[in-house]
Amino acid sequence: MNFISAFVSLILFIHQTHSSTCIAYASYPENEIDRAALLAFKDKMIEDSQGIMSSWNNHRHAGRVTALDLESQKLIGTIPPDIGNLTFLRRINLMANRLRGNIPKEIGRLFRLKTLILSNNELGGEIPRNLSSCVGMQYLNLQQNRLSGRIPGELRYLVERELIVFRVAKNDLTGEIPSWLGNGSSLTELHMGENDLKGPIPAELGRISKLKILILHFNNLTGCIPSSVYNLTSLVGLDVADNSLHGEIPSEIGNYLPHLQGLCLEDNRFSGQVPHSLPNATGLDVLSLGFNSFTGNVPANLGNLRNLAEISFSYNQLQTGYDGLSFLTGFTNCTKLEELDFGHNKFIGEIPASIANLTNTLRWLLLGSNQITGNIPPEIEKLNGLQILALYNNSISGEIPHGIGKLKNLTYLYLWGNSISGAIPSSLGNVTQLLHLELQCNQLEGDIPPSLGWCQKLQSLNLTYNNLNGTIPKEVIGLSSLSLFFEVAENSLTGPLPLEVGNMSQIVNVDLSNNRLTGEIPSTLSQCLMLQNLSMAGNLFEGSIPPSLRTLIGLQYLDLSRNRLSGQIPVYFENFTVLEALNLSFNSLEGEVPQEGIFRDTKRISIIGNKDLCGGIKKLGLPVCKVHDMKKWRKLPKLKVSIAVTISFLIVLACLIVVVYRRRKSATRPSTALPTKEGFQKVSYAKLRQATDEFSPSNLIGQGSHGSVYRGMLDGNQPVAVKVLNLRQKGAFKSFFAECEALRNIRHRNLVNIITVCSSIDFIGTEFKALVYDLMQNGSLEQWLHPGENQLDMPKLSLRQRLDIAIDAAFAIEYLHHHCQTSIVHGDLKPSNVLLDHDMVARVCDFGLARFLCGSTNLDASQCQASSSGLKGTIGYVAPEYGLDGTSSLQGDVYSFRILLLEMFTGIRPTDVMFEDGWTLHEFVKTAQNKSLLKILDPSLLSVVYPAGIGDGQINEANMVRFEENIAEIMRIGVLCSMKLQNERMDMTHALSKLVAVREKFLKHGM
Known part of the structure; x- marks a missing residue:
């Protein structure tokens, strides 16, 4: 009878542990202590967004709690000491929440x-x-977690009994690894990596005979690996990477540890030869020995490891034997191989043609920084799965094989620092996934292929120190994806710099130095607002330095030396506050040298070789600029003087007439509530300082990547929100200009209204920029969906409110996309950028990442601008294609709107800890579409189908059916807006019409 009772209790435990209650009970008499402990646990939670504990108040289960399983429930709070009263607990799983505080010592009562x-x-x-x-x-x-201190010695009693798995990795634990862990006769897993453990690895660990996983990486361990560890014949994984261990690895390790599948020894100080017995551990799939001091040859029989997926021997002192790199041929037997890294060693020889027989699963082939000679084998074109090919810093000669254009998956091509000659193959234009192309320091010749312009995801291009000639193709320099560097210095390029240079609006580094480029500096260069380093030295550029370059205030290094530039040095360089070095030497510049900003420091500027300069600070030693000589006017004939005076008088008279006419005309023109270019009210730094009570922290209502937002009262009666830019933050200047440009061109009831802007100097002489908006009294959507600790009394948004807000936001984005003179991409749509006014009408704000799409109208390229480098937007909301090419698009906004929509109705952030290993909010909702959508909704929305006062068995069936149909349509809109492929996403106009139709259905049925 006892056996049957125990069996039934076990089945009940297993079933209820995996049920939605997250609590399991044993068949014992009712106990009020357990209920009180559960309620105490609930009270300690600041946030239970899933509502998982909502039913605990009324629970009267006749039994004792045996399991508490609340994994990934988005709980925020502390674990109460009352948990020690649940004395029948056998299992506690609170993984992947946001629990804070200490681990209660009362858990020790749970015997x-x-x-x-x-x-x-x-x-x-x-x-x-x-x-x-x-x-x-x-x-x-x-x-x-964030656990600290030493591992308590008292835990040895657990280890000596039944403990099987002991994981304390990724904390801040200190001290040495306790030797008593060697008493763990039942231990199979020991994870202690990513702490601050010091000292040697205890030899006693070699006594844990059943141990399968030993992870000690990312610590400060010293000494050798104890020989006793090699007696752990059951060991499957050994990871001691990123420590300060030294010594040699036993030559018989493959015989000692035959079941080994992963061996990670990288980033230590191991020496000696690579053990030739490794292939005897036939199950090895990860072999990482990089960043050590191994010597000798690579074992020829490593190719016998048929399961090998990753092998890294980089940054060692390995050499080749008489047969050179033929050992690579052996890896053709490794049919699962994905990563092959032998870079930064002392290998000599030619790459064998047999390398083409490596598996098509190979993604990385890294052989850089060796002493490899010969040609790149043409057969390499057969490795069509290759993503990274790194052969840099060798002595490779010959030409780049034309067939390299067949490697359609290639994203990184590093061939720099060789002796490669011939032309750059035009077939590289077929590698449309290419992100980084580095061919510098070779002997390449001929033109830059215009076909490289087909690589529309290219982020960096370096062709410096070659023998290239011809012009710079506009197709290449016009790639808007180029964001890291465009460098073609030290070649023989000719012709003018194409106007399309302005399309590289995200570029950070441009080096055109030491070529034979001619013509004027194009004004479109002013659109490269992210530029930090610009060198155009050693060319034949002429004309003046364009006034339009005043926009490049993020420049840190500017070199225009050794050209034929004329005219004056622009005064606007005084305002380039982050400029570290300015070289204008050896040109034909003239006139007065500015005296402020960078011109105060002679160590940071160079202006030698310009004969007609004058003035500046005294340290420059330039002659004083001459005052205009009035004696020459006295010598002029009286007739000429009379004519000059008459003309001047007529010009002044004409100007007066025009001014008077315009003033009278403007006086009769009706006023408008919307600010125009002439109608923005002027506001000073002092006025904004006063309006925000000196930018008091008590008035701070939000912070973003480029600045802070303060509540204020302008002129004593106008509530405003003041966004103050943090100009020390990278991209802040560009964000300011982008927002100004966008907001002066758009007006819509669902867009935030800008009152004015302020570009001034603060009281200590630092540049100050701010934007002033109407204050939105109800804050942001973020605050309503995810209230902070001081906002817990905030009411929940109703279903109707959420739908109205979603439609308001959709109206705003649809307006930007399809009803502006030039289509605008918002670029950063998320709940914190959706504000709510006093009537709870949503208004989209923050246009710091906005971009005008040139292709949407006949707008000239010089008028288009973007606002950030690299990835645009916020992680979780940004479209996946932005991570590949960084190009803004309308479909990117559609993707962000989808995230916003799904988050509004599920209450789950896209960055929640539950989303990992490719699992996303999109997949979460898509999976739920085939089941009950009610389970994934924000619990506060269920009042529509579960009215207050009605028991669980008396729900409104008709309302529930209609509710689920309409919610399913909303979720379907969200899913269709979030497809990974852009051309599969629903456009904004279609999404808006669908949402309006859903709202009409809700209104029709009184929901």
Whole structure:
């Protein structure tokens, strides 16, 4: 009878542990202590967004709690000491929440506890010593928290009994690895990586005979790996990477550890030869020995490891034998190989043609910084799975094979620092996934192929120190994806710099130096607002330095030396506050040298070789500029003087007439509520300082990547929001200009209204820029969806409110996309950028990443601008294609709107800890479409189908059916807006019409 009762209890435990209650009970008489403990646990939670504990108040289960499983429930709070009263607990799993505070020592009372999982939280303090009282503990997982201090010696009592898994990785633990861990006769996994453990690895660990996983990486361990560790014949994974270990690896390691699948020894100080017995561990799939001091040859029989997926021997002192690189041929047997890294060694010889027989699963082929000679084998074109090819810093000669254009998946091509000759193959234009192309320091000749312009994801291009000639193709320099560097210095390029240079609006580094480029500096260069380093030295540029370059205030290094430039040095260089070096030497510049800003420091400027300069600070030693000589006028004939005076008088008279006419005309023109270019009210730094109570922290209402937003009262009666730019933050200047440009061209009831801007100097002489908006009294959508600790009394948004807000936001984006003179991409749509006015009408704000799409109208390229480098937008909301090419698009906004829509109705952030390993909010909702959508909705929305006062068994069936149909349509809109492929996404106009139709259905049925 006892056996049957125990079996039934076990089945009940298993079933209820995986049920939606997240609590399991054993068949014991009702106990009020357990209920009180659960309610105490609930009270300590600041946030239970899933509503998982909503039913605990009324629970009267006749039994004792045996399991508490609340994994990935988005809980925020602390673990109460009352948990120690749940004395029948056998399993606690609170993994992947945001629990804070210390681990209660009262858990030590739970003598029946077998499993304790608190990983992926924010717990701090020390590991409680009295956990050792949980004498039946088998699984202890405390990894990825903020635990500190030493590992308590009392835990040895757990280890000596039944403990199977012990994980404390990714904390801040200190001290040495306890030797008593060697008493763990039942241990199979020991994870202690990513802490601050010091000292040697205890030899006693070699006594854990059942150990399969030993992870000690990312610590400060010293000494050698104890020989006893090699006696752990059951070991499957050994990872001691990123320590300060030294010594040699036993030559028989492959025989000692035959079941080994992963061996990670990288980033230590190991020496000696690579053990030739490694292939005897036939299950090895990861072999990482990089960043050490291994010597000798690569074992020829490593190719016998048929399961090998990753092998890295980089940054060692390995050499080749008499047969050169023929050992690479052996890896043709490794049919699962993905990464092959032998870079930064001392290999000599030619790359064998047999390398083409490597598996098509190979993604990385890294052989850089060796002494490789010969040609690049043409057969390499067969490795069509290759993504990274790194052969840099060798002695490779010959030409780049034309067939390299067949490597359609290639994203990184590094061939720099060789002796490669011939032309750059035009077939490279077929490698449309290419992100980085570096061919510098070779002997390449001929033209730059215009076909490289087909690589529309290219972020960096370096062709310096070659023998290239011809002009710079506009197709290449016009690639808007180029964001890191465009460098073609030290060649023989000719002709003018194409106007399309302005299309590189995200570029950070441009080096055109030491060529034979001619013509004037194009004014379109002013659109490269992210430029930090610009060198045009050693060319034949002429004319003056364009006034339009005043926009490049983010420049740190500017070199225009050794050209034929004329005219005056622009005064606007005084305002380039981050400029570290300015070289204008050896030109034909003239006139007065400015005296402020960078011109105060003679060590940071160079102006020698310009004969007609004058003035400047005294240290420059230039002659004083001459005052205009009035004697010459006295010598002029009286007739000429009379004519000059008459003409001057007529010009002044004409100007007066025009001014009077315009003033009279403007006086009769009706006023408008919307500010125009002439109608923005002027506001000073002092006025904004006064309006915000000296930018008081109490008036701070938001912070972003480029600045802070303050509440203020302008002129004593106008509530405003003042966005103050942090000009020290990279991209802040560009964000300011982009927002100004966007907001002066658009007006819509669902867009935030700008009152004015301020570009001035603060009281200590620092540049100050701010934008002033109407204050939105109800804050941001972010605050309503995810209230902070001081906003817990905030009411929840109703279903109707959320739908109205979604439609308002859709109207705004649809207007930007399809009803502006030039289509505008917002670029950063998220809940914090959707504000709510006093009537809860949504208004989209923050146009710091906005971009005008030139292709949408006949707008000239010089008028288009973007605002950031690299990835645009916020992680979680940014479209996946932005990570590949960085190009803004209308479909990118559609993707962000989808995230916003799904988040509004599920209450789940796209960056929630539950989303990992490719699992996203999109996939979460898409999967739920085939089941019950009610389970994934924000619980506060269920009042529509579960009215207050009605029991669980008396729901409104008709409302529930209609509700689920309409919610399903909303979710379907969100999913269709979020497809990975751009051409599969619903456009904004279609999405808006669908949402309006759903709202009409809700209104029709009184929801």
